[in-house]
Amino acid sequence: MIFSSFFDIFEQKSFFFLDSELIKFSSTVVILICSFILYLHHKKTKIERELVAGNILTVDDGSIQRNFPIFGHALSFDFDPVAFFRQLNDFVDHLKQKDPGALYGYHLLGPKPSLFVLSPEGAEAILKSTVHIRKGLFYKLFQDWLGTGLLTSHGKKWKTRRRLLTPAFHKTVLADFVEVMNEKAAKMVDILKEKIKTEKKINMHWPITLCALDIIIQTAMGAESDIQFEENNSYAQAIFDWMELTQIRHKSIWYWPDLIWNLSPIGRRQKKNVTKMHSFTKKIIWERWNHFRELKEELGDDFEATYFAEKCDSRGRMAFLDTLLKSLDRGEIDLEGIREEVDTFMFEGHDTTAAALLWAVQEIGENWEVMKKLHEEVELVFGDSDRPATTGDLDKLTFLEAVMKETLRKFPSVTMFSREFDSDLLVEKGERRFKIPAGAIVTINCYKLHRDETHWKEPEKFDPSRWLDGGSGETRYAYSYFPFSAGPRNCIGQRIRAIISIYFEFFQFANLTNKIILSHLLRNFTWKSTRKTNEIPVLAEIITRPKGGIDIILEEKHA
Ligand code: HEM
Structure with a gap:
């Protein structure tokens, strides 16, 4: 209506008319903008009052973060991702100092309340809930790649x-x-x-990432792949560029509307990724x-038995893509649905593992005693042989398991996960009550919670012995450690463990990958990290990784 009269004015070219119509048009626009601003202001003030009444602490006391109108x-x-992550961690320290018993803090993204968890007790209430399981707004930014698969x-x-x-x-696969x-x-x-024939210092980022990708x-x-021989593999490069751009979009709310994003230069670059x-x-x-389909046509009634014979156990369970194809054949999922899940598993299944392995290589290379113990352990299990590792071997690598647990405590691959609340949640801690209002997004930063001093002695120290007999890791409070999240929306890789452990004591896709890759490295090499772990900038872009990768001096053991 407004726009059609605007164009009419120009067609009629009447300046008198133009004046009066323009005034009408401009005042309408000004009134609309003012009403919108007033609405946002009212909404923001209302939610602020509600948060304070619900015992949720604010970070805007002047010293740490400013609360701007609207x-x-x-x-x-x-804007710098490393500084941004440090800022989020500082908020927690700042608020805990202000009120040690508080469970949640908040900042506002416009009128949208964004809460963060201050202690493991605060995380428990959220992760245990079977009602508040909707992922936060941030996950919408993943949908251009992952669609609405399991994660989103x-x-x-x-x-x-x-x-x-x-x-x-x-278990059969x-x-x-x-x-x-x-x-x-x-x-x-x-x-x-x-590589080490010509290079002294090796950056482990690509060797480990491509190996994990090859496995998934x-x-x-x-599917067979030669991805490990292509250091600049365009698929892997597209994934990394996608993550970087998604992170930029996350922090720039003006990029959130699809229309603006799709028209922007980085939005167009993202489309190519x-x-x-x-x-x-x-x-x-x-x-x-x-x-x-070809096999189904060829074999007719015998198809299922032949196609799945090697892959099925007596309960009729199959490997990942086969399960999906069977469901597709039955009409339970469509091709787009399979694409969503395949992309979700490609994303979740390699990058999380690669990041954890990179930090483990760094910590081992910095802690000579740990490296020595690991070498002794693999030598005890494998001797000098180069035979492949079996699940039995992996079970015996208890110190390596402790090293992985400690790595994931200090550097959980998925640092931050969030939920969006459809209804209020009342949380009680002793005498105190905290109310998370409907509409809030709550982010759980497990990097920070895994270093909570009330639950971990010397949390900044890399100490795998916490996870061995008698160590504090084994007797810890459950929600002080959750690298795979917890509750109904935990990592599917972890859940599988519970089902499979009926047959095998040890099974976990991620853990299996980590232990096999690390044991191969330890059986063949010895290495020294070139940087101190606490000096490496932590890049928490969806997946938490060391900025600049991990540089090590790598030497062959029996050269
Ligand atoms: C060290 C390795 C891994 C870590 C630390 C990890 C961690 C996590 C975490 C924290 C979540 C919850 C995220 C959230 O609430 O937003 C999650 C979810 C998920 N993970 Fe993992 N993960 C790892 C490996 C894997 C692997 C190997 C796979 C698949 C092969 C996988 C598949 C998934 C899927 C599909 C979800 C979504 C589950 C759902 O929402 O129902 N992850 N993971």
Whole structure:
């Protein structure tokens, strides 16, 4: 209406008319903008009052973060990702100093309340809830790549997908997984042995990331890949660029509306990343789906028995992509749904593991005593042989397990996860009551909570012995350590462990990958980190990684 009269004015070219219509038009626009600003201001003030009444602490006491009219604290966030993460951790320290018994703090993104958890007790109330399981607004920014797959969906869709996918990594494919992981880790070792012939200092970022990616491509999708030989692999590069741009979008609320984002230069660059990543996974899915259909046509009634014979156990459970293809054949999911889940597993399944391994390599290389103990342990289990590791071998590597647990305590790969509240949550701690209002986004920063001094002695110290017999790790308060999250929306890799442990004491996809890759490294090399861990900037961009990767001086053990 407004726009059509605006164009009419120009067509009629009547200046008298133009004047009066323009005045009408401009006043309408000004009134609309003013009403909107007043509405935002009213909403923001109302929610602020509600948060203070609910015992949620504010960070805007002048010294730490400014609360601007309309925009709230959004304008005080640091743009540099390392500084931004430090800022978030400082908020926790600042508020805990102010009120040691408080469970939650807040800042405002415009009128949107964004809460953060101050203590493990505060995390427990949220993670245990079976009602507040909807992921925070931030996860919408993942949807251009992951769609609404398991990580990002909620409600009925999430429940159906979780049921569909949980049995996907079952015990009968465990042996295949271990075989593949050994093969890929051995490939990485060969590549590194070649590298150290010409380079003294090795950056472990790409060798480890590509090895983890190689493993997930084959174990979850059943596809062969040569990705480890392509250091500048365009798929992996697209993933990293996507993460960086998503992080920028996260901190810049003006980029949140799709229209603005899609028109911006970095939004267009992001589109190219997404197209590249989608075509990579679609190709894998199509190849396997075509094979599935050809075989079905060829074998008729015998198809299921033949296709799944090697993959099925007596309960009829299958490998990841096969499970999805069978569901597709039954009409329980469509091709787009499979693409969403494949992308989710490609994303969650390699980068989380790679980040944890990088930090582990760094800590081992800095702590000579730890390296020595690990060498002794692998030598005891494998001797001088170069045979592949079995699940039995991995079970015996108890110190290595402790090293991985301690690494994930200090550097949980997924540092921050959040929930968006559809209804209020009342949390009680002793005499005190805290109210999280409906509409709030609550972020749990487990990097900070894993270093809570009330639960961990010398939390900044890398001390794997906490996890050995008698150590504090084993007797800890459950919610002081949750690198795989906890409750109904925990990491599916962890949940699988509980189901599979009926057959095997030890099974966990991520843990298995970590232990196999690290044991291969330890059997072949010794190394020294070139930087001190506490001097490495922590880049918490969706996945928490060391900025600049990990540089080590790597030497062959039996050269
Ligand atoms: C060191 C390795 C890993 C860590 C630390 C880790 C951590 C996590 C965390 C903290 C969450 C919850 C995220 C949230 O609430 O937003 C999560 C969810 C998830 N993880 Fe992992 N993960 C790891 C490896 C894996 C692997 C190997 C896979 C698959 C092969 C995987 C698949 C998933 C999926 C699908 C979800 C979403 C579950 C749901 O919402 O129902 N993760 N992971």
